[in-house]
Amino acid sequence: MESPKKYSFSRRNFLKTSALASGGIMIGFNLLSACKPNVTPSVDVENLNFNDFNAFIKISKEGYVTIFSPNPEIGQGVKTSMPMIIAEELDVEWNKVHVAQGKYNNKEYQRQVAGGSQSIRFGWDALRQTGATTKQMLINAAAIKWNVDAATCSASKGVITNAKGETLGYGDVVNEAALLEVPENVTLKKPSEYTIIGKSATNVDLDKIVTGKPLFGLDYVAEGMQYVSVLRPPAFGQTLASFDDTEAKKVNGVSQVIKFGDKVAVLASNTWAAMKGKKAIKATWVSNEKLESTDDHDKMLTKILNSNKSEVRREDGNVKKAFSKADKVIERTYHSPFLPHNCLEPMNFYANVTAEKVHLVGPIQTPQWTVGNVAQLLKRKPEEIELEMTRMGGGFGRRLYGDFAMEAAEVSLLSNKPVKVVFSREDDMTDGIYRPAIKYRIAASIKDNKITGYHLKEAAINGNMYGLIPNFFPAGCIPNYKVSTGNYQSNITTGAWRAPYTNFLAFAEQSFFDELADEIGKDAVQLRIDLLQNVKNTEDKNIEYSGKRMEDTIKLAAEKGGWGKAKEGVYQGFSAYYSHNTHVAELAEVVIKNDLPVVTKVVAAVDCGIVVNPTGAKNQVEGGVLDGIGHAMYGDLTFKDGKPSNKNFDTYRLIRMNETPKVEVHFVENELSPTGLGEPGLPPAGGAVANAIHKALGNRMYKQPFIAELKKEENIVG
Template sequence: MMRSLKKKVSRRDFLRTSALSGGGLLIGFNLLSACKPEAKMPRNISEINFQDFNAFIKIGEDGYVTIISPNPEIGQGVKTAMPMIIAEELEVSWDKVIIEQGKLNTNDFDRQVAGGSQSIRHGWEGLRATGATARQMLINAAAIRWGVEASTCRAEEGKVINEQGDQYYYGELVADAAKLEIPEKVALKSPKDFKIIGQNATNVDMDAILGGQALYGMDLEREGMVYAAVRHPEAFGQTLLSYDDSATLKIKGVLRTLAFGDKIAVLATNTWAAFQGKDALKVEWKDGPKMESSTDHEKILTALLDSPQADIRREDGQVDQAMKQADFLLERDYHAPFLPHNCMEPMNFFAHVQPDKVELIGPIQTPAGSAKRVAKELNRAPEQISVEMTRMGGGFGRRLYGDFVLDAAIISDKSGLPIKLVYSREDDMTAGIYRPAMKYRIRAAVKAGKVSAYEMKEAGINGNMYGLIPNFFPAAAIQNYRVTSIKHQSDITIGAWRAPYTNFIGFAEQCFFDELAEQMQKDPISLRLELLENAKDHLDDKIQYSPQRMIDTIKLVARKGNWGKAKPGRYQGFSAYYSHNTHVAEIAEIEMVEGLPVVKKVTAAVDCGIVVNPTGAINQVQGGVIDGIGHALYGELQFENGKALSDNFDNYKLIRMREVPEVEVHFVESQEHPTGLGEPGLPPAAAAVANAIFKASGQRIYRQPMLKAFQEAAQS
């Protein structure tokens, strides 16, 4: 049961065309159906501001097609996959397509965001319509030249061909096509006729990445710019009292220091001098009233779970009554620690604040939101703020938050200099934005061999699940069902971390169902399928997932992963989870090596609708699985008196290349519209491994990091 949240816009608002002064056809279109009604195509090409539209497709007289896209590229592959969709409907060879990164347009468009695994899903229909419209206009132009009906002509490989076999290349037609009316209705290709969609395509930036060309924020250089580093409070809840910069100013390359808020900036001619200067500062901090530690959070979250208070997110049936009438109950608690994002590219941004404008350049997932924050902080008009986006060396939600953008702008404003701000790894890990620490308590009732009731309560630090999650499985699958949440306010900053909240809910829920299946003496997959079949008869308008699509996905992974037929010495665990509009099921295989679990293989089955770029899609799923396993096995950020105890990779373990398992990915054949892929592969991964660990050792895992929990249980 999939529902589109996309705005409805008229084709007139969606597309505008114009002739290029140098020859060619320009189509301005709204990449994500967010075009505001007042956005207008200029009468003359000289009036065109290439930020007046969310994106452009330009067809030159040489036949090459240039697609200008504003969406931030974070490694999710949209800079490749989205143009593939346009090129498919346009009927142009992929080697004739050129991709350019656009800038932020805050005047006419609402959504230029990399987040939520929604870019392809939201852009699918609009991108296809754009390509198909351009194709039809070129066909119409050729038909007029030949004096024939457009229906007797066809487009193929960048040409228009008539019934006699005569042909025009697109480059010969663009000037005429630009003068024509935009067709109100165009035919979209049948998926069976796709030539580009569904074929492997190399990342369009691959050569530049391998060649070390300047694509990332860290590569950016501007004449006259200086480097800045920032000294943050050493612990959450602290404020700045005073500082001594005498030692800092003696360091070669350091230019000056300045304080803003509770931070101190060090300006220098290079990053090394800035970092050294930052460390040389002598700072006096004042502790706040809530200097919390991880031991505090453990007690606080448990108390919140024990409390009768909570916000009801969804409630069906009579949960309490069903619990009282049960043949038996199962109740378990699951604990998630704080996690940093650990992007490979450090947080960085360029800012140049001038009297009449503010120039911002760098890696950011939310350019519009960051521009608004800067405008508000500097008391500038929004139109004075420009943002250029670079490719990002990882984001995972961290670059949704423009704190580093704001820092760069403030430092530039106060110093009057163009600033390149760079955070060190320690800066981001100790003063960053984290996945929140969470606890979940899950209870289920079983009556006459059936799951009769289910309740999940969430307790979180500073945040709770977003509104859609209570309408994921097992909603509708269990008649008596309740989801509640409660949170504790802390000074520690939290935010989205790859697959927000579902990254751990998936672990807790799917570990719980595995244990429930054991108690019911049922195969774990059989229990899921039984519940999903029941859900078909109890769907409502709020339910987000499709029981049948999840059933098909589970059956596919069971076949491809040889469920129940593991090699001697290997143990299997199963998990399935729906998030970001995509259904995923995974089977993990582990071996016990010197008493410890080692993940050897994960088989993943995915229903994400039509797969646009199989190479990119496989990479996304593999990355999500590996990320999920690595952080679940090893990741943990603890606090003592408000201070993060891990500050770099020597004391915070990430999964190593030698520890990465084989990840085999299979896609459910589908004609449904594409859905998300950057995040959905992650939530089921940890539970599949944890359930395999139980098969191998008899030990259930209830908290992360799992390896630490396993070792502690083995020693007790």
């Protein structure tokens, strides 16, 4: 009989093997590790001698290239796609490229932000210019060596060739090239010449992700570092009156307890001790502000919708007149709840405040803004602060706000120690910055079977809409068009949540247009196409979207999804939306099981311009669609006396693996500059599913989450 084999498990295996402790069986070997236990790179790029060309590029004498990705990596793939853009114009083989995360540097890099799906869009020209400029410097150096005109030389795949057919590798001229003046004018490639852009590339961090190598903020460790768990007010509107830390200091591993503001920090040698110490603190809280509940929010938002006091964001024609002359006016109200961000990696940040400098390390979407806030907090100069960005285990807008970095900096200052603040899942969900609860009331007038007027009114907690949204679809499509907003100021912290503003608005508007299509007896897809004819040749410079591009995207989704050709028992819903400079149309298919809808398939058509990395792009769209479906179907966070109703995933409902539909993605092919992709796939999803549910059950969805509404005896209508 063979002796039992021994296995070692990385933290990435933990979720699959933890059941062993209770006598269960292990079902999840890491097959990659098992098959290739000793895989190492063919070249150790860390030990090569590199010459710096600029903040983006280093080239070694062996011809290997390190490209620094300047923007924060939040899972949107920019750490892969941004270097691909540089490598394309540099004309180097992708397998000779090593990618590293750039540090925060506001002098060398522009817009080091992960937000708004704008990284590739804003970086497109600059990154290409960077690669092309470096290539020209290498060509110029080779020309000097050969004593020929640089114009007679060319470069491809890291090799420079002259008119005689002689060749030099980039590594052969790297030392000389690094000393040359930077050329002012370089020629960029045509899209037809691309060999890297448009070809799928594996995520550059994939090996580290699947094998558990240090990569994320939670992985970061420094000598002498203390872990910090912070006790914060349990309800929005409360402040700290007093606390007793006697029991907390008895916890093995706890080294210090510090009060700062209305918070208490527990420092310990490990996260378990820090969190255990925090739970042992006996605190007294007082209420200086109203402790709000969801019922309060619902009443206030309804009051705003019913009032005549709102800010007009855009007004075309005369909506009031159009309504008065209409054959029919349709009005509906849509409701959405607060939502937490639920990043897989909870908030965390490292700080070491010394007299010489402030060293910050962690997952952050806004490094420059964070550096500025920390400098102001500590009364230090921004140039004294060094910030290193780690990969983020999700962000969705939550890591735009560096409150956790501020906490780390302040605790480090007060304790005179290097510290890392770590949120528990409960901290993450109850001390969050949430998507605000919102209500939309939409009214439209119909005259002679045509839509003649449209009024969108928003009521949001702490305000939501901004200047661009009123210029999105259907602006320009309807002659009498009005958008107005109002808000209720709450002490519950709110902020950006994936696809801000549009994540719920798209559902409301796209559901409403389906209802209008039914009212006038027109196919839902055709209604959208007909409306777009009014904006295709508009001279209105404020209109953000392209009527032509949106129409093409709609037609592609309808064609690929087989609109109107569903099998018996399958119900289709359609939605199209423009956000983050990208046009997306989605067709959802739903079946009914146990009297409830199940989403089985979504076909998405996307016009995001040139697709840099097809695999990464597809992943972004798929993730956005699933996120949109999951939160529309299940997501809900309510408040009672200032406290969130859910503290962890045992009560907060997320979409589950067996509930995820097949997502089929098609890109509109063109040679236009890239636009956003991390967020635009999400907004149309809710509307497509809601419209499919109506086809299946006859129910119109006016409130999220859908499943909770469908389970009620009576749905809220209009």
